[in-house]
Amino acid sequence: MIELFTADTPNGKKISIMLEEIGYEYKLTKVDLSKNEQFKSEFIKLSPFSKIPVIIDHDNKESIFESGAILMYLGEKSGKFYDKNERLKINQWLMAQMGTIGPMIGQHHQFHHYNPGKSEFGEERYFKITKRIYQELDARLKNSNFLAGENYTIADIATWPWIARHEWHDIGLNNYESLKRWYVNISEREAVIKGFQFMNKNELPPQP
Numbered sequence: 001m002i003e004l005f006t007a008d009t010p011n012g013k014k015i016s017i018m019l020e021e022i023g024y025e026y027k028l029t030k031v032d033l034s035k036n037e038q039f040k041s042e043f044i045k046l047s048p049f050s051k052i053p054v055i056i057d058h059d060n061k062e063s064i065f066e067s068g069a070i071l072m073y074l075g076e077k078s079g080k081f082y083d084k085n086e087r088l089k090i091n092q093w094l095m096a097q098m099g100t101i102g103p104m105i106g107q108h109h110q111f112h113h114y115n116p117g118k119s120e121f122g123e124e125r126y127f128k129i130t131k132r133i134y135q136e137l138d139a140r141l142k143n144s145n146f147l148a149g150e151n152y153t154i155a156d157i158a159t160w161p162w163i164a165r166h167e168w169h170d171i172g173l174n175n176y177e178s179l180k181r182w183y184v185n186i187s188e189r190e191a192v193i194k195g196f197q198f199m200n201k202n203e204l205p206p207q208p
């Protein structure tokens with residue numbers, strides 16, 4: 001059994017979606033970030049940078065932090081969405097999500113959504129970068145059904161929850177035909193809907 005330590009954020013949703021996709025039984029342990037529960041010493045033992053998500057695999061007592069590493073682990077363990085023959089491509093798109101897409105769009109959330117009016121520089125910088133990410137993803141998805149190629153993989157599972165915040169971004173998902181096609185297609189998967197709603201049963205993936 002997998003125990004998922006998490007909160008209702010795009011990084012958290014990556015793992016609930018993956019667990020639903022592979023059909024694993026899991027137990028949810030909520031970490032309330034607004035109450036600084038991520039800084040409790042018990043949690044830091046599992047997550048050295050005090051971040052969700054983390055899993056404990058109670059089958060073998062392994063604990064794993066960093067959402068990309070968790071997705072790789074669950075992909076290997078289940079034999080799903082992380083095909084050995086496609087790993088070189090999957091790893092590149094997964095790392096692009098971990099190193100660029102998530103951190104940059106995360107800053108856009110901070111400046112544009114949570115703290116508008118505080119820094120013109122920050123707002124402009126991350127708006128521009130997020131717009132470029134939309135363009136770059138759209139260009140990739142013009143030539144390929146999914147990010148790493150023709151199959152749905154952990155790279156898509158890692159990236160999709162960030163685009164699911166498109167209403168906050170004000171970039172206009174409707175202007176990016178291929179990205180929109182990819183987003184809508186994934187948002188209709190039963191496991192994605194379940195994983196998306198894991199903490200809020202009334203929440204549906206927002207449609208463009």
Ligand SMILES: N[C@@H](CCC(=O)N[C@@H](CS)C(=O)NCC(=O)O)C(=O)O
Nearest residue numbers: 009011038050051052053066067068
């Ligand atoms: N690179 C990490 C990032 C995780 C992350 O940023 N988690 C945020 C929530 S989405 C968090 O735990 N923030 C709490 C904090 O920084 O105090 C991953 O992908 O797992």
